[in-house]
Amino acid sequence: MSTLTTEPSSSATDAQTYFRCFAGCEGKHSIYDVIYTCPTCGSLLEVYHEREPLKARNPYQWQQLVDSRASTTKWPYGSGVWAMREWVVPSLRDENIVSMCEGNTNLFWAERLGRQLGVPDLWIKLCGNSHTGSFKDLGMTVLVSVVKQMMSMEGNPVKAVACASTGDTSAALAAYAAYAGIPAVIFLPAGKVSTAQLIQPVSNGAHVLALDTDFDGCMKIVQEVTNDQSIYLANSMNSLRIEGQKTVGIEIVKQFDWEVPDWIIIPVGNLGNISALHKGFKLMMDLGLINKMPRLVAAQAAKADPFYQSYKNGFKDKISVTAGETLANAIRIGDPVSYHKAVKAVQETDGVVEQATEAELAEAAAEADLTGMYCCPHTGVALAVLKKLVKSGQIKSNERAIVISTAHGLKFTDFKVRYHESKLDDIKSELANPPAYVSADANAVKDEIAKRLGL
Amino acid sequence: MSTLTTEPSSSATDAQTYFRCFAGCEGKHSIYDVIYTCPTCGSLLEVYHEREPLKARNPYQWQQLVDSRASTTKWPYGSGVWAMREWVVPSLRDENIVSMCEGNTNLFWAERLGRQLGVPDLWIKLCGNSHTGSFKDLGMTVLVSVVKQMMSMEGNPVKAVACASTGDTSAALAAYAAYAGIPAVIFLPAGKVSTAQLIQPVSNGAHVLALDTDFDGCMKIVQEVTNDQSIYLANSMNSLRIEGQKTVGIEIVKQFDWEVPDWIIIPVGNLGNISALHKGFKLMMDLGLINKMPRLVAAQAAKADPFYQSYKNGFKDKISVTAGETLANAIRIGDPVSYHKAVKAVQETDGVVEQATEAELAEAAAEADLTGMYCCPHTGVALAVLKKLVKSGQIKSNERAIVISTAHGLKFTDFKVRYHESKLDDIKSELANPPAYVSADANAVKDEIAKRLGL
Numbered sequence: 001m002s003t004l005t006t007e008p009s010s011s012a013t014d015a016q017t018y019f020r021c022f023a024g025c026e027g028k029h030s031i032y033d034v035i036y037t038c039p040t041c042g043s044l045l046e047v048y049h050e051r052e053p054l055k056a057r058n059p060y061q062w063q064q065l066v067d068s069r070a071s072t073t074k075w076p077y078g079s080g081v082w083a084m085r086e087w088v089v090p091s092l093r094d095e096n097i098v099s100m101c102e103g104n105t106n107l108f109w110a111e112r113l114g115r116q117l118g119v120p121d122l123w124i125k126l127c128g129n130s131h132t133g134s135f136k137d138l139g140m141t142v143l144v145s146v147v148k149q150m151m152s153m154e155g156n157p158v159k160a161v162a163c164a165s166t167g168d169t170s171a172a173l174a175a176y177a178a179y180a181g182i183p184a185v186i187f188l189p190a191g192k193v194s195t196a197q198l199i200q201p202v203s204n205g206a207h208v209l210a211l212d213t214d215f216d217g218c219m220k221i222v223q224e225v226t227n228d229q230s231i232y233l234a235n236s237m238n239s240l241r242i243e244g245q246k247t248v249g250i251e252i253v254k255q256f257d258w259e260v261p262d263w264i265i266i267p268v269g270n271l272g273n274i275s276a277l278h279k280g281f282k283l284m285m286d287l288g289l290i291n292k293m294p295r296l297v298a299a300q301a302a303k304a305d306p307f308y309q310s311y312k313n314g315f316k317d318k319i320s321v322t323a324g325e326t327l328a329n330a331i332r333i334g335d336p337v338s339y340h341k342a343v344k345a346v347q348e349t350d351g352v353v354e355q356a357t358e359a360e361l362a363e364a365a366a367e368a369d370l371t372g373m374y375c376c377p378h379t380g381v382a383l384a385v386l387k388k389l390v391k392s393g394q395i396k397s398n399e400r401a402i403v404i405s406t407a408h409g410l411k412f413t414d415f416k417v418r419y420h421e422s423k424l425d426d427i428k429s430e431l432a433n434p435p436a437y438v439s440a441d442a443n444a445v446k447d448e449i450a451k452r453l454g455l
Numbered sequence: 456m457s458t459l460t461t462e463p464s465s466s467a468t469d470a471q472t473y474f475r476c477f478a479g480c481e482g483k484h485s486i487y488d489v490i491y492t493c494p495t496c497g498s499l500l501e502v503y504h505e506r507e508p509l510k511a512r513n514p515y516q517w518q519q520l521v522d523s524r525a526s527t528t529k530w531p532y533g534s535g536v537w538a539m540r541e542w543v544v545p546s547l548r549d550e551n552i553v554s555m556c557e558g559n560t561n562l563f564w565a566e567r568l569g570r571q572l573g574v575p576d577l578w579i580k581l582c583g584n585s586h587t588g589s590f591k592d593l594g595m596t597v598l599v600s601v602v603k604q605m606m607s608m609e610g611n612p613v614k615a616v617a618c619a620s621t622g623d624t625s626a627a628l629a630a631y632a633a634y635a636g637i638p639a640v641i642f643l644p645a646g647k648v649s650t651a652q653l654i655q656p657v658s659n660g661a662h663v664l665a666l667d668t669d670f671d672g673c674m675k676i677v678q679e680v681t682n683d684q685s686i687y688l689a690n691s692m693n694s695l696r697i698e699g700q701k702t703v704g705i706e707i708v709k710q711f712d713w714e715v716p717d718w719i720i721i722p723v724g725n726l727g728n729i730s731a732l733h734k735g736f737k738l739m740m741d742l743g744l745i746n747k748m749p750r751l752v753a754a755q756a757a758k759a760d761p762f763y764q765s766y767k768n769g770f771k772d773k774i775s776v777t778a779g780e781t782l783a784n785a786i787r788i789g790d791p792v793s794y795h796k797a798v799k800a801v802q803e804t805d806g807v808v809e810q811a812t813e814a815e816l817a818e819a820a821a822e823a824d825l826t827g828m829y830c831c832p833h834t835g836v837a838l839a840v841l842k843k844l845v846k847s848g849q850i851k852s853n854e855r856a857i858v859i860s861t862a863h864g865l866k867f868t869d870f871k872v873r874y875h876e877s878k879l880d881d882i883k884s885e886l887a888n889p890p891a892y893v894s895a896d897a898n899a900v901k902d903e904i905a906k907r908l909g910l
Contacts, residue, residue, distance in 0.1 A: 071526030100827065104554035106586070112636055115730065131561070131586060133865050155675040158744055159908055179827030180569055183908050189894055199871045202888050203824040205863070213895035224897040225904065257528055345637060369658040373553065374587070374635030378711065409658070416654045420630050426893050431656050434562070437645055440668035442679040445642075449680065452662050453614055453638050 014091035016053045017323045019045040022341060031089065032150050034158065034229040036237050045239045046279070049087060051286050055247040059288040064259050069255065071104045080235055081141050081247045085282055087141060090244045096149040098180040102137040103247060105129050107255045107402075112371040119390050121400040122262075124373065125252055128408030132200060135273070136172035138248060139241025144176040147232050151182070157229040160185055160207075164215070164222050164235060167330050168407060173234050174201035179236065181364070183233060184229030188210060189218050236270045236337045245273055246280030252402055253290060254305045260290050261356045262399035265297040265386050267378040269331030269407055271307060271342035274298050277404075294402075296351040298342065299385035301326040301361065306334055307342065311353035315343050327358055327377040327415055327424070352394065354381065356384035362419055368432040369416075374409035461577040469546035472692065474612050478798060486544065487605050489613060489684040491692050499793065500694045501734070503544060506741050514743040520712050525709065526559045528706065535559040536702045537718070542738060543597060543698045551604040553635040555590040558702060560584050562857075567826040574845050578716075578830065580707055583863030587655060590861045591627035593703060594696025599631040601695055603685050606637070610742055613683040615640055615662075619690060620676050621648045622785050623737040623862060629656035629687045640686060642666060644673050679722055691792045692726045701735035702729055707857055708745060715745045717854035720752040720841050722833035722861055724786030726762060726797035729753050732859075733800030749857075751806040753797065756781040756816065762797060766808035770798050778794035780834040782813055782879070785862070807849065811839035814882045817874055821886040824871075829864035835903045 069077035080103015114122030127135035304323035365380030524532035535558015569577030582590035635875030759778035
């Protein structure tokens with residue numbers, strides 16, 4: 001383990017929170033070490049929090065503490081993530097916390113949509129109403145804060161953070177790094193991505209390097225370049241981000257005054273997010289804050305459904321696929337990194353894995369938009385899966401269901417325009433609502449309105 | 456006044472909150488009447504709250520009340536707007552409040568940018584981190600709620616809401632109307648606007664009518680069509696929206712534990728938003744919650760600067776201009792509706808009006824992005840004006856300054872892409888950060904990174 005330069009109290013908490021092998025190998029690793037996988041078996045790591053010290057507070061005291069912090073002006077506790085500081089990374093010093101007030105997003109009461117779908121107690125957790133427009137902020141505040149503390153330590157090798165990503169991950173990493181003043185490097189295959197897709201990291205001053213190779217070639221070079229530990233990798237194998245992402249489940253429960261919903265449906269690709277949800281609920285169970293688990297539903301795009309196939313197979317084997325093109329491009333993953341964590345999440349919560357076709361996800365998103373939302377295609381996947389489970393009777397009409405909306409629809413203008421212009425391949429756009437052209441005559445306009453409103 | 460169907464207590468509060476003529480004509484009008492301007496003189500109306508009944512609570516009690524509500528799970532008080540319900544529209548019944556948890560947006564501590572600009576106590580109020588991505592949500596929750604209550608009243612003529620807008624106003628109106636299940640009609644001149652610009656109201660199911668005329672012709676027809684009161688107009692002359700928008704100033708003070716900042720800088724076009732800010736501060740002064748006013752700065756784009764010209768003229772006359780094309784298109788207004796309200800706002804707060812050129816606004820936005828923000832061009836106008844006032848010594852280095860960011864940068868992808876591709880007309884893009892192409896060779900990549908990070 002690294003020699004920590006923190007004060008004694010922090011060293012104590014660091015001994016209580018550490019990386020360990022998810023597959024069960026022996027050994028503890030400091031979260032301030034540059035390490036991504038188990039040195040013994042190569043499995044993913046997880047941040048583990050010793051339970052005994054956390055039990056010094058009783059469940060009610062924990063609830064009171066978190067309630068008294070979140071959304072207040074007490075820095076950094078006003079953040080939805082740092083309101084739960086002791087459960088995230090207790091050894092971080094105040095001056096190293098890189099927070100842009102993430103979390104505390106609206107739990108949208110989908111009153112009209114719920115009635116339409118036959119599940120009136122329906123809520124949408126709008127994680128995209130955030131600084132960079134996606135739930136990735138929750139994990140990045142943790143990762144970048146840990147890196148900032150690393151960089152203050154003696155003998156620290158880290159000079160920058162990096163990831164190979166073209167989507168929400170690079171946007172969140174670049175924004176948090178910019179806020180902290182830490183250089184960020186984004187690797188991507190040249191010619192595959194437009195400036196528009198990269199405009200958030202470009203604007204936030206990240207070093208965007210387009211490499212003359214494909215994605216696999218890119219990853220190979222990234223591993224070579226980061227070998228000397230000078231650049232800290234923020235890709236999805238990094239388990240620190242899970243610590244921030246797990247707060248979303250805890251926050252949902254908090255928003256219901258610590259009542260656990262029956263179902264939580266989340267769109268999944270690399271499977272980190274469902275693993276994180278489960279980890280948060282597990283912690284609450286262990287500390288006695290809740291006495292039941294919600295049933296977790298992993299929603300996949302049919303074009304990229306390895307986890308669905310594994311589920312259908314009874315999780316006998318991990319199945320990998322070549323992911324096809326899907327509108328839900330952030331979950332276009334054929335070989336998910338957090339597979340084993342996610343299997344545990346589904347198995348321990350009596351969960352379900354279901355999939356949605358391109359047409360189903362597009363129509364579900366459009367239907368929800370008509371009731372005031374503005375859904376990204378991934379939220380469309382989750383809503384389409386919700387509809388299937390309601391229809392099949394698995395989700396009952398008196399149960400409380402939460403759909404996690406992972407990004408803001410503003411990131412997917414093209415998807416929405418193509419839907420309403422009926423230009424999506426093989427999709428009918430049943431709910432297309434294009435502008436109507438009317439002649440500039442008051443009576444013609446009145447007639448058109450009367451016809452539309454049924455007056 | 457309309458006969459109100461509310462219970463006696465609400466009638467009482469309705470008598471304390473009403474429309475009156477901003478220019479001072481006699482008469483009170485119910486806020487549930489379909490009325491937009493003074494029937495005597497044609498001036499704008501304002502919602503007035505009788506002060507005496509509000510003084511039944513002392514300042515500390517008001518602060519406690521608002522603090523105990525905002526961001527909590529107490530519906531509808533968790534909303535930043537409805538936490539201040541008594542100051543907004545007290546006579547609204549719970550079942551008519553159409554809220555999507557607006558407000559409570561992050562007051563971003565611009566630590567790095569503030570140091571760079573020589574005003575370290577700098578904060579950015581990120582109003583764009585919201586449901587529809589702009590501050591317009593604050594006003595629309597109020598307007599649509601009032602309409603919902605109107606529609607429940609006997610003899611109500613209103614069947615739909617409408618506006619003539621192609622930007623944030625139509626997006627917010629359509630979303631709130633969709634949430635409430637009230638039809639929304641959006642009027643716009645045909646051929647001037649793409650589906651992409653209208654994609655939010657299109658997605659939210661608004662009736663988007665493109666009329667075969669220009670904007671003036673459009674407005675004329677809108678007035679004819681809405682003459683019979685069957686369609687309620689949500690355009691900027693409607694003073695209900697101000698009631699929601701004024702909460703942003705109160706919320707800023709609340710976020711500083713009820714301490715008033717020295718300066719608030721806001722980008723302005725039609726001048727409703729600065730009028731709203733002033734109205735909120737005036738209320739707090741009258742109720743004794745604060746004992747000084749912040750100095751309000753109206754920031755204009757030089758291409759559309761009638762208010763700046765009037766200010767330079769000592770507000771002797773209202774000056775109108777033909778607004779030129781500006782990147783800050785939401786404030787491209789040549790003849791501002793809320794001129795007289797805004798003059799009062801500037802005069803009563805020892806305020807300032809300043810302008811910024813296209814190059815200044817673009818560079819200021821890019822500079823802020825490098826410190827973790829993601830600024831829309833209007834926020835760029837406000838930041839550029841801030842820089843000028845710091846440089847001229849009007850804003851001093853020990854003063855606290857707040858910049859109001861009116862929309863999320865995600866609504867302005869094209870602006871950002873063109874900036875970083877150095878394709879904005881007559882703008883140098885001094886801070887352009889385009890992706891770099893590097894050959895797929897670990898050493899080449901290492902060299903590039905070393906060069907960039909100065910290793």
